[in-house]
Amino acid sequence: MKVDVKAANQFFNQKRLRLTAIIVVFGLAYIGASLGLGFQSRSLLGVQDGIAWLAQNFIPNEASKGYWTEISQQLLRTFLVAVASTTCTAAVSLFLAILGAKTLAVSRSISWLIRGFASLMRNIPIVAWAMILLFSFKQNDLTGFLALFFMTLGFLTRAFMETIEDFGTEKIQALQATGATYLQIIFQGLIPEIAIALMSWILYMIENNVRDATLVGLLTGTGIGFIFNLYFKSLRYGAAGLVVLAVILLVVSVELISNLIGRLLS
Structure with missing residues (x-):
């Protein structure tokens, strides 16, 4: 069976573009929500301290x-x-x-x-x-x-x-x-x-x-x-x-x- 390489490449390019668009949308949503709440991403660095406290x-x-x-x-x-x-x-x-x-x-x-x-x-x-x-x-x-x-x-x-x-x-x-x-x-x-x-x-x-x-x-x-x-x-x-x-x-x-x-x- 002959495979249309051009059509296959076009199909996978469309898939990659959609995936990239989804990642960008979620990234922008996170940034917008973080700015609205005044949330700082570096606060996540202290998560291990909280987990240690729970364990103790x-x-x-x-x-x-x-x-x-x-x-x-x-x-x-x-x-x-x-x-x-x-x-x-x-x-x-x-x-x-x-x-x-x-x-x-x-x-x-x-x-x-x-x-x-x-x-x-x-x-x-x-x-x-x-x-x-x-x-x-x-x-x-x-x-x-x-x-x-x-x-x-x-x-x-x-x-x-x-x-x-x-x-x-x-x-x-x-x-x-x-x-x-x-x-x-x-x-x-x-x-x-x-x-x-x-x-x-x-x-x-x-x-x-x-x-x-x-x-x-x-x-x-x-x-x-x-x-x-x-x-x-x-x-x-x-x-x-x-x-x-x-x-x-x-x-x-x-x-x-x-x-x-x-x-x-x-």
């Missing part, structure tokens, strides 16, 4: 082991809030997704309304939700639950709608041709077919919400985030380091369990 102070020690009971209790509390908010949101999101999916929508206006609602909800950061709800519900587990609920609602609704639409209009029309009603199509045709995909999204959001629940706890004064903040501010750095280690172990464990469940379902 945030490593769990013998004294920090006495805090393990309290840490494990709050870790479980945080995990339960994440699971409860995700599972409750999944039920509401599935209902909204069925109404909003183009292949099942009762009306086009309702579909667009639900899509707009989902986009709005998922684009509000979890920190913003926590701060907004904090004024109404104060510092308690309910505030963290609702913050995770509203943020997850937008994400799962959109994900479920796309999953339902992937089911295909042809399959729905085939079920209608057999005389199946709207509810029969949903509960006997659609949901059994997409159940594994829906479960995968739910497991993914449980993983994500376990991490977010830690951050929310810093603001709502609950769970593992609260005691990390408490230990850190009281200069109990070894105990704070143990909290970080416990959160990492929890997140990794949840991810491994989710992957195992995903393999079993598939």
Whole structure:
């Protein structure tokens, strides 16, 4: 097969020009942001000192082991809030997704309304939700639950709608041709077919919400985030380091369990 050397060189030159342009754009963006913030690049030279301090102070020690009971209790509390908010949101999101999916929508206006609602909800950061709800519900587990609920609602609704639409209009029309009603199509045709995909999204959001629940706890004064903040501010750095280690172990464990469940379902 004859290779057009000139065309090949032109192709690779275009690739190099695009790569160079991207690097220049990111470089200019960094310079602009640094100048705007008054950030000095030479400050990065002191990063190793900060890492050395963390290694000396945030490593769990013998004294920090006495805090393990309290840490494990709050870790479980945080995990339960994440699971409860995700599972409750999944039920509401599935209902909204069925109404909003183009292949099942009762009306086009309702579909667009639900899509707009989902986009709005998922684009509000979890920190913003926590701060907004904090004024109404104060510092308690309910505030963290609702913050995770509203943020997850937008994400799962959109994900479920796309999953339902992937089911295909042809399959729905085939079920209608057999005389199946709207509810029969949903509960006997659609949901059994997409159940594994829906479960995968739910497991993914449980993983994500376990991490977010830690951050929310810093603001709502609950769970593992609260005691990390408490230990850190009281200069109990070894105990704070143990909290970080416990959160990492929890997140990794949840991810491994989710992957195992995903393999079993598939």
